[in-house]
Amino acid sequence: MLIKSAPDIHPSEITPESVYRNRRQFMKDAMGLGVVAGAGLTMPGLAAAAPGDALRARAPTDMQRSAPADWWQGKFDSILAADRDGPFATDEDLTPYQDVVTYNNFYEFGTDKEDPHRRSGGFQVDPWSVAIEGEVNKPGVYDLEDIVNPHTLEERIYRLRCVERWSMVIPWVGFPLADLIKRFEPTSKAKYVAFETLVDPEQMPAQRSRFSIIDWPYREGLRMDEAMHPLTFLAVGLYGDYMPPQNGAPIRLVVPWKYGFKSIKSIVKIRFTEEEPATSWSMMQPNEYGFYANVNPEVHHPRWRQDMETRLPRTLFSFARIPTEMFNGYGDQVAHLYEGMDLSRYY
Ligand code: MTE
Numbered sequence: 001m002l003i004k005s006a007p008d009i010h011p012s013e014i015t016p017e018s019v020y021r022n023r024r025q026f027m028k029d030a031m032g033l034g035v036v037a038g039a040g041l042t043m044p045g046l047a048a049a050a051p052g053d054a055l056r057a058r059a060p061t062d063m064q065r066s067a068p069a070d071w072w073q074g075k076f077d078s079i080l081a082a083d084r085d086g087p088f089a090t091d092e093d094l095t096p097y098q099d100v101v102t103y104n105n106f107y108e109f110g111t112d113k114e115d116p117h118r119r120s121g122g123f124q125v126d127p128w129s130v131a132i133e134g135e136v137n138k139p140g141v142y143d144l145e146d147i148v149n150p151h152t153l154e155e156r157i158y159r160l161r162c163v164e165r166w167s168m169v170i171p172w173v174g175f176p177l178a179d180l181i182k183r184f185e186p187t188s189k190a191k192y193v194a195f196e197t198l199v200d201p202e203q204m205p206a207q208r209s210r211f212s213i214i215d216w217p218y219r220e221g222l223r224m225d226e227a228m229h230p231l232t233f234l235a236v237g238l239y240g241d242y243m244p245p246q247n248g249a250p251i252r253l254v255v256p257w258k259y260g261f262k263s264i265k266s267i268v269k270i271r272f273t274e275e276e277p278a279t280s281w282s283m284m285q286p287n288e289y290g291f292y293a294n295v296n297p298e299v300h301h302p303r304w305r306q307d308m309e310t311r312l313p314r315t316l317f318s319f320a321r322i323p324t325e326m327f328n329g330y331g332d333q334v335a336h337l338y339e340g341m342d343l344s345r346y347y
Contacts, residue, residue, distance in 0.1 A: 069126060071145050072242075079173055079240065080154035087333060088231065089157035095168035097239050099313045104246045105162065106265055107214055108197065108204035115206075116246035123203055123245035125266075130251070134194075134272040137185035144250055148236055150183065151175035155240070156233050158256035160263070161295045161328045167309045172254055173237035178228045186224070186272045193227040194277035195220045195253060196269035214280055220253065220264040221277035221291065225337055231256055231330060234267075257330040259293045290347040292338075295328035299344050 082089035106116035128144040153173050161167045181193070197218040201207040207216050226232065233254040236243055243249040248265025255262045261281050271277070281289035288302055297307040311320040327334050338346075 069145070071149055075148065075153050076173070076237065076241065078152070080152060082155040082157050082171070084157065089155075090159060090169060090329075092159070092169050094157070094171060095312055100168060100170055100238060101244045101246060103166075103312065105164075105260065106246055106248070107212075108206050108216070108218065108266075109246070110206050111213075119205055120245035123249065125245070125250040128250050128268075130267060131269045131271075132184050133269065135187040135190035135274060136272045137187060138183070147180065147251065148175075151179055153236065156235075156254070158231075158233070158254060159328050160254075160256065160260050161309060161324065162260040163289070163293070163301060163306075165304065165306070165309050166312050167322075167324075168312050171239055172233060172235040173240060173243075174233050174235035174251075174254070176230055177232045177234050177253070178230065180234060180270075181227060189274050190272035191224055192273045192276055193222050193224060194269075194271040194273055195264045195267050196271075197264055197266050198268045213284065215283065217269075218264060219278060219280045219283070220262055221273075221279050222255065222262070223276075223337075226255070229334060229337070231333055257295060257327040257334045259295055261289070262293050292343070292346050294334075294338065294343065294347075295324060296326060296343055296347065297324040298326075299347050 084091045102117045103113045104116040105113070106120070109116040109119040126144075129141050130144065130147050131141045132139050153175060155171055155173055157169065157171045159167055159169055177193075197216075198204070199207060199217045206212055222232070233256075234251055235248070235254045236251050238244070238247060243252065248263075248267075251267050252265040253263050253267065276291055279289075279291055281293075282291055295306075300306050307324055308321055309324045311322050314320050325331070
């Protein structure tokens with residue numbers, strides 16, 4: 001994986017986190033339920049606004065273009081707010097919205113951090129379908145509506161730690177992968193879940209390139225118990241709004257205790273398998289990137305150490321270097337999955 005320096009973002013471009021926090025707190029207080037809901041609320045600047053509108057107004061226009069059908073808009077009217085003291089959130093400062101959507105890895109759009117933001121403006125996510133295949137009782141090609149609509153959307157505030165040693169704290173919107181998996185009834189032979197991203201060279205410029213380093217589609221996979229873990233999340237939005245194309249619209253995986261490359265974007269296929277599936281980075285450089293890719297400050301990448309990270313954004317006044325935690329700080333919840341395994345061998 002290429003290493004890039006932290007982003008060079010002018011402070012005036014950064015959406016203040018307080019805008020988001022205040023809105024969430026207001027919604028919570030107003031409803032007294034811990035549930036975000038927009039209908040009928042009045043507040044200066046937010047009158048009659050659906051949740052997300054205040055943020056949407058600040059979002060790049062490409063994000064608005066990715067907002068699809070009516071059923072989808074309704075989903076964002078009631079999002080279960082994350083309990084910041086609970087297991088699915090953190091009270092650490094959120095990475096400002098503008099950093100989350102302008103500093104990305106999405107190699108289908110190019111290898112520079114700015115490429116996904118600059119080159120995904122016209123990315124079409126409607127219609128979208130997801131194929132469910134393999135060791136499962138209900139295989140088929142399902143419209144995104146069938147995939148998402150049965151689920152109540154909730155917020156999760158997770159740390160994202162990239163193997164390149166930068167990290168962010170992102171408020172995602174989505175639902176647990178386990179809830180989706182149960183609906184399609186995997187058979188007893190299903191030991192792993194494999195995921196694939198869209199292949200569409202017309203829309204994804206790097207897939208047209210002869211110099212592309214990845215053998216498309218981008219592939220990822222999880223062991224079944226990892227996929228069923230309550231932390232493992234299918235995200236359809238962030239910061240209370242639709243998923244911007246550059247962050248993996250319309251639906252992506254988020255596995256917070258693993259390096260970011262496991263969190264595959266723009267998913268079109270979910271396949272249940274008996275054997276460990278091939279994954280893009282370990283196909284390319286198996287000595288550098290393993291199947292498990294658990295965040296581990298004791299097991300270093302062959303070309304760089306993993307015991308420190310830079311929490312973005314890096315500013316003039318804070319270098320923001322912090323120690324990396326085992327399993328990205330989620331050890332209490334996930335360490336039991338790897339009991340008895342040599343994590344320097346299964347990296
Ligand atoms: N998914 C696809 N399809 N293509 C990619 O290049 N990059 C991965 C992951 N998912 C990638 C992907 C990497 S390396 C990281 S660190 C995260 O997405 C970055 O997610 P973000 O851009 O939303 O922060």
